[in-house]
Amino acid sequence: MSKRTLIGVVTTVFVLGMASLAFAGEDSAVKAAGLWVFFGIAIACGVGIGLAALGTGIGMGNAINGALQGTARNPEAGGKIMTTMIIGLALIESLCIYALVICFILVFKIPDLGSMHELVVKSLGG
Amino acid sequence: MIDKDKLLRQIKTNNWIFLLILGSLSSVFMSASFTLGVILGGLIIIANFSVLQHTIRSAFSDQGAMLAKKISVIANFYFRLAIMGLIIYILITTGWVNPLGLAVGLSTVIFSILNFGIRTAWKTSSREAI
Numbered sequence: 001m002s003k004r005t006l007i008g009v010v011t012t013v014f015v016l017g018m019a020s021l022a023f024a025g026e027d028s029a030v031k032a033a034g035l036w037v038f039f040g041i042a043i044a045c046g047v048g049i050g051l052a053a054l055g056t057g058i059g060m061g062n063a064i065n066g067a068l069q070g071t072a073r074n075p076e077a078g079g080k081i082m083t084t085m086i087i088g089l090a091l092i093e094s095l096c097i098y099a100l101v102i103c104f105i106l107v108f109k110i111p112d113l114g115s116m117h118e119l120v121v122k123s124l125g126g
Numbered sequence: 127m128i129d130k131d132k133l134l135r136q137i138k139t140n141n142w143i144f145l146l147i148l149g150s151l152s153s154v155f156m157s158a159s160f161t162l163g164v165i166l167g168g169l170i171i172i173a174n175f176s177v178l179q180h181t182i183r184s185a186f187s188d189q190g191a192m193l194a195k196k197i198s199v200i201a202n203f204y205f206r207l208a209i210m211g212l213i214i215y216i217l218i219t220t221g222w223v224n225p226l227g228l229a230v231g232l233s234t235v236i237f238s239i240l241n242f243g244i245r246t247a248w249k250t251s252s253r254e255a256i
Binding site for chain 2: 078086090100102104
């Protein structure tokens with residue numbers, strides 16, 4: 001993680017944390033908690049799909065590596081190895097598809113910028 | 127040993143059978159949008175599996191040598207993923223389908239492969255017992 005990204009993350013967390021502490025009324029605190037939920041959803045979507053893609057990439061890479069090594073050692077078995085590899089790839093790929101679906105479901109729970117702005121203004125008592 | 131073409135053919139047949147079972151079960155017990163999600167998810171994943179198989183088969187020979195151009199294989203692979211992502215995005219954003227139903231439909235190939243694996247393991251173990 002670069003220094004600039006780290007500063008950005010720390011600042012965001014600090015500002016959101018201070019905002020929630022500063023709210024006097026109970027209603028405002030609830031709205032601030034809602035903002036934290038949206039913040040969490042946004043982070044979870046980004047990190048989640050990234051991790052899923054990373055895992056899928058590693059898994060597919062391993063599968064293809066094994067298949068090609070096997071075929072190189074025993075070219076006669078190439079067809080069978082390739083078939084098994086295709087089935088394995090379909091299984092691995094489905095994990096990333098699940099992550100994608102879950103991220104799409106989550107990301108559309110986040111309100112648009114206009115609604116978010118209204119929520120922030122209301123939570124600040126404006 | 128199972129013949130490679132027979133194996134893929136069996137899995138493809140199983141895919142359709144599972145889609146039929148899941149679709150009919152959800153049409154009886156679940157809502158219309160859930161059923162639509164299951165059916166569309168199943169169709170997407172079956173098409174994806176067929177295209178994946180076609181891409182890899184046309185890219186490599188049985189001896190592992192590359193048949194197609196490397197760039198076209200990579201382009202096909204990412205094109206398939208992009209199209210599938212776009213379809214899923216459209217289905218979820220428009221709200222035509224229930225996302226949970228879509229996830230169940232997308233599991234059709236997984237169910238089929240797991241079913242095939244369990245049956246093969248069962249057959250092998252029962253043959254060894256004899």
